[in-house]
Amino acid sequence: xxxxxxxxxxxxxxxxxxxxxxxxxxxxxxxxxxxxxxxxxxxxxxxxxxxxxxxxxxxxxxxxxxxxx
Amino acid sequence: xxxxxxxxxxxxxxxxxxxxxxxxxxxxxxxxxxxxxxxxxxxxxxxxxxxxxxxxxxxxxxxxxxxxxxxxxxxxxxxxxxxxxxxxxxxxxxxxxxxxxxxxxxxxxxxxxxxxxxxxxxxxxxxxxxxxxxxxxxxxxxxxxxxxxxxxxxxxxxxxxxxxxxxxxxxxxxxxxxxxxxxxxxxxxxxxxxxxxxxxxxxxxxxxxxxxxxxxxxxxxxxxxxxxxxxxxxxxxxxxxxxxxxxxxxxxxxxxxxxxxxxxxxxxxxxxxxxxxxxxxxxxxxxxxxxxxxxxxxxxxxxxxxxxxxxxxxxxxxxxxxx
Ligand SMILES: [Zn+2]
Numbered sequence: 001x002x003x004x005x006x007x008x009x010x011x012x013x014x015x016x017x018x019x020x021x022x023x024x025x026x027x028x029x030x031x032x033x034x035x036x037x038x039x040x041x042x043x044x045x046x047x048x049x050x051x052x053x054x055x056x057x058x059x060x061x062x063x064x065x066x067x068x069x
Numbered sequence: 070x071x072x073x074x075x076x077x078x079x080x081x082x083x084x085x086x087x088x089x090x091x092x093x094x095x096x097x098x099x100x101x102x103x104x105x106x107x108x109x110x111x112x113x114x115x116x117x118x119x120x121x122x123x124x125x126x127x128x129x130x131x132x133x134x135x136x137x138x139x140x141x142x143x144x145x146x147x148x149x150x151x152x153x154x155x156x157x158x159x160x161x162x163x164x165x166x167x168x169x170x171x172x173x174x175x176x177x178x179x180x181x182x183x184x185x186x187x188x189x190x191x192x193x194x195x196x197x198x199x200x201x202x203x204x205x206x207x208x209x210x211x212x213x214x215x216x217x218x219x220x221x222x223x224x225x226x227x228x229x230x231x232x233x234x235x236x237x238x239x240x241x242x243x244x245x246x247x248x249x250x251x252x253x254x255x256x257x258x259x260x261x262x263x264x265x266x267x268x269x270x271x272x273x274x275x276x277x278x279x280x281x282x283x284x285x286x287x288x289x290x291x292x293x294x295x296x297x298x299x300x301x302x303x304x305x306x307x308x309x310x311x312x313x314x315x316x317x318x319x320x321x322x323x324x325x326x327x328x329x330x331x332x333x334x335x336x337x338x339x340x341x342x343x344x345x346x347x348x349x350x351x352x353x354x355x356x357x358x359x360x361x362x363x364x365x366x367x368x369x370x371x372x373x374x375x376x377x378x379x380x381x382x383x384x385x386x387x388x389x390x391x392x
Contacts, residue, residue, distance in 0.1 A: 004314050004334075005297060011233075013185070024166050024215050024264075026296050026333035027351055028076050028119040028385045049078060050350050050386075051365060052315075 003044070007031070009058035012045075014066055021045065025052055035066055070106050071096040071114075071123065075332075075353030075387035079119035081134035082387060083152045091352030091364075093374065093390065096123075097151040098131055104151060110391050116332070116384025117164035117182075118215070121152075128158035128174055139198045140167050140182030155199075163213035165230070170211060170218055171199070178202040178220075178246075186216050186231035187244040204246050214262040215296070220246065224255045234265040236279030252276065258289075263311070264296040275301055283310050293331040295347070300331055307338070315348035316368040332383025337373070339381060343390070344370035351386040 004026075012021035014035075021038070022030040029049035033042065033056060043056045072093035073082040080087050083096040085104075095106040108125075115122040120134030120141050131152035132141035142155035161172040168182030168189060180189045181199040189195065190202045210221040217230025217237075227246040228237045237249045251257065251269060258272045266279035270292045275285040283299060290302035298311025300319060307329065309318040317334055327339040335347035335354050345354035350365045355373035357364060373388075380391035 002314050005312060024118060026348070026385055028078065028081065049076075052348075052350075 003055050004052040006055045006057050007045070009038075009056055009062050012056070016066075019066075021056070023054065025050060027052065035063065038063055039067070070392045071108060071111070071389060072392065073387060073389045074355065076351035076385060077387075079135035080148050080150045081116075081119050081121045081384070082389075083121060083123075083131075083133035083150075085150050087148075087150075089351045091349075091354075091356045093388075096389070099151050099153045110379045113162075114380070114382035114384075114389050115162050115164040115169070116382070116387065117169060118166040118385055120149075120164065120167075120169070121384060121387070121389075122155075122162050122164055122169060123152055124159060124162050128160065130155045130157070130159040130162060130171065132169070135167070138167050138181075138183035138196050140164075140169050142169060142171060142181050142199055144198055161208055161211055163211045163218060165213040165218065166215045168213070170202075170213055172208045172211060176206065176208050178204060178206070178208065184216065184230065187242045188213075188216055188218070188230040190218070190229040190244070190246050192244050202246065206246075210260070212260065212262050214294075215264045217243075217262070219249075219260065219262060219267060221257075221260070226251050226254055226257075228267075232279075234280040236262075236265060236267040238278060251278075259292065261292045261294040261299075263294045263299060266294075266299070268292055268294055268299050270301075275299070275303075281311050285310075291328070293329060293336070295331045295336070296333045300329065300336065302329070316366045317347045319346060320370075328381070330381040330383050332387060333385040335367070335383065335386070335388070337381050337383055337388055337390075338370060339378070342372055343374040343378065343381070345373045345388070346370050348386070353383070353386045353388045 019035040025047040027050040031045040033045035122132045158174040171179045183196045206222040229243045266281040268277040287303040292301045307323040329338045354367045378390045382389045
């Protein structure tokens with residue numbers, strides 16, 4: 001498994017409805033990972049349209065602002 | 070005729086289909102109500118995340134692909150399946166992820182599409198139909214990448230969008246076109262943008278600002294960028310620095326070639342014929358005839374087209390050539 005890149009969580013866009021973080025993929029689609037996965041300690045965001053994967057760089061406390069209510 | 074292969078999920082190849090293709094397929098243009106493949110050699114082809122623009126010498130501009138946010142310069146529809154003319158007379162253009170910047174024949178700047186990190190250059194506005202950017206500048210060069218734009222006006226440079234990796238020197242988002250004091254700006258011969266770095270060519274050296282910082286000395290013939298790597302012809306040789314996760318870095322000793330172009334994570338080299346290298350998962354590097362090749366990572370130059378071409382242009386996993 002070759003990781004394409006490492007991307008800091010602040011460079012992802014958070015969708016508050018779907019509770020997912022997304023970042024542009026060089027194929028034209030977007031890398032995505034759910035907030036739940038990050039909370040569970042997962043850190044690999046995948047693209048639905050290609051095999052590329054990125055590692056999300058974050059600290060657990062970075063998630064706090066998204067975990068309200 | 071313009072031919073294209075690669076990623077096509079939003080009709081960005083402009084051939085009327087949304088299927089990816091590893092073979093070159095002619096691009097279709099809607100001209101005077103008729104679909105035609107017969108067009109002149111364009112001045113340039115610009116590439117967004119999922120949209121494409123073709124600018125011709127006579128000022129005509131055509132676009133296709135994802136128009137969800139109006140990034141093709143058309144009010145509707147959401148998907149533009151063949152190249153369709155954007156009204157107006159245009160002298161330059163650049164495309165980012167979901168936005169486009171157009172320059173008309175009076176050097177006025179227009180923007181369309183979407184961007185939440187200052188990409189539109191309109192302050193708080195994050196989505197717009199074709200709108201004039203209120204700044205009066207002579208535009209000598211303009212280039213956009215995923216989330217930002219860098220414009221040259223004489224010896225001055227203006228940037229807007231997401232510059233948080235330090236590519237505008239200050240680590241910041243610029244909501245409107247803002248003058249940036251690039252080092253020795255008068256001596257900059259040309260520039261190119263990776264997703265997070267501004268690469269400056271001084272003719273006898275290269276310097277980049279942002280996430281990928283390099284400094285190179287030597288006779289520089291050209292610089293090109295993928296999203297995460299920098300490629301340059303130095304003292305006649307092709308050289309690369311940056312991310313090599315999928316074969317993106319070229320052979321350091323390559324000589325005797327005519328030219329090369331780069332897309333998001335692949336390259337095309339023009340020698341005796343055209344060759345591809347890098348990440349080719351969507352058919353943008355053609356097909357390798359090597360046994361057991363995964364058709365994803367093209368570490369070796371892959372012969373892709375053997376007819377003469379007058380222009381090569383690469384986008385997000387797309388390759389366009391002009392016969
Ligand atoms: Zn992808």
